Amino acid sequence: MRFGVNYTPREGWFHHWVDFDESEVARDLDTIAGLGVDHVRVFPLWPVFQPNPTMVSPAMLARLESVIALAGARGLAVAVDGLQGHLSSFDFLPSWLVTWHRRNMFTDPDAIAATVRYLSEVSAAAARHDNVVAITVGNEVNQFTGDVHPDPHPASTEDVTRWLDATIGAIRRGAPGVPALHACYDASWFSDAQPFTLEHVARAGDMTVVHSWAFNGTGQRYGADAFETRALARYLVEVARAFQSDPDRPVWMQEVGAPRNVVPEESVPGFVRGTVANLAGAEHLYGITWWCSHDVGRALGDFPEVEYDLGLIDSDGVVKPEGRLLREAIEEARSTVPGTGGASTRPELVLDPARGRSVLAPGGSFFTEYMTAAREQGHPRVRLTTHEAAPAGAATGGARHA
Template identity: 45%
Template structure:
């Protein structure tokens, strides 16, 4: 009697490559007079680069002008945008509470002035955000092009005006992640949250690496070259800059309790003057190739699709130049570099093996900055990388966990400095 053949192993999921969508005409103020035709032009340009998804944002005050009211017409606009992206062959992640976008913070009036509420700690403010996410989830549930629903963009940017503790952040995230799941229902989709780099590098920041790496369906990282002055500290063409997204992915993987948890490089970009325009194509290529060498990587989503038009006032200079397309819709050299590199990675379709050597990170919440640019651990990891090692990262409390190390494929540990 012959032995039946073993079932074929499940194929590795393909890496995802996309862009954060910034409307060319009017930036996110375009939501005030949403034009589906103009949005479709932008989305078709994005799809023309060979990208497979977009991340999209509505504005919180327009969606929820009153604590008890989510405007059906604004939700319909958002669903229409997801439809348009699908018509162009793009999948979509929707961010819910905006919140913070490109140096501007958008609060509904019911959180401000006479009605001021701390958005992280006030029970009624939390429930209002949960209502918004449940409503968006129900409206988007089952959409064939939906990747999932994210709580909002870099919500930890709001902590300066909304003081909060680590425990209160955990309660806030747990409540809103549950609301998003409830809204999406059985149709499912990813449920995620995002934070800017202070969550990883900021000493005693209330949004923690553990929250990023253990809550939601995957870990999102936003490894920006201006965080901790990385590009200015090391130089725009430096290995530290070119390996930054790779490093952020490996650092995030260390904090996860699930060794197989995916990591999404959800924002990275080439802001001038930190990355001069002439260096942007090489930066984009290096960032994608190096990040693709990380086994946990889910995908990379570039920031952003279109430059901010200079007719709009009061943006920091770097915000005007971050697009793959200029404000007239013309592709920039970085767009070609990104498109070509994505095509190469898809053609190769080879997922990297787990990293067998790991650098041990020993830090406390008050010394987290050692793992950021300028920190001793960061510099040691970068030195090893330049010497030819491809180091993973392991937290010191896991160094004696043989099952955990085996699950990650780690056979050698190097003490961090």
């Protein structure tokens, strides 16, 4: 199982692509490698890399390749995201998708064609490096479809299927053999209005990607030190796995962190150890990638307060106590991870998808049933009463899992 971090550059956050300094990136990666991790996830900013629908910047692609090469020189594998998209409360959409050029990113043919061009070129650049182990369509792009968004891009489930076919297909053409993924935040688990469904999460692309954030209502409802809060990430993995067509398909916990708005300082050690320990026994878990490497520097304004101290390393480059805690948790997990996750002896819970997704949310009936079983007997396997067909045309299968 892989252990890594989401790379948030110390100097300039993701705006570092504009004021790029290889020496700063190298220094960041040296510190990250010292945490005992084996990979980083990196984030090109979409409007910076593709300022025009028919132009992907060669200079920015070269900077991406430089980051990948610097990571490789330190023994770090790299996962590359495409559409950013959305990061830490800020949206980064290119100018050709907004205001006078407003197009729906999920349904407009010209927008989709431009997106495909971008993902193909980013993937081709990344694939020139042997240490690239995955390419993700984008970071939680499902948030753009929701009514909660101030300027949504509405889409139907069928639209999403077609869009994933196009975007995952672009990655596969640009980087044959490299796992092509997509990533949703947990509205896909909890909201029946979300057009990115759990079937999309668990069947499109080459792995199932899970992002787990305790501020989704779990920490608020149960408290920072509760079993439910420390077991949330494992719960999401098990629910997502239930919707897979292939039970052996890898699952990647691509984002999990200790947000201070629901996990105060004194609760961080138990949360880090408990989250990693709960995840470590999961079957076919590809990896755990912590959010994030570095704190956002206070010189950058207008972030939600929680974003300024999510890092394992502070904005001066010093490893924080949670960085040392994660290193210890990784060492322990590497020494105890079972090969099968105890598959033959695990209890089983049956989930009827007809009940809707709201039962899966924190406090929902299935969430409660699962957590009770997990606390008393160990994490159960979740099985669906019915197994629907994969979304029509959804891109599935076909890549190595490095």
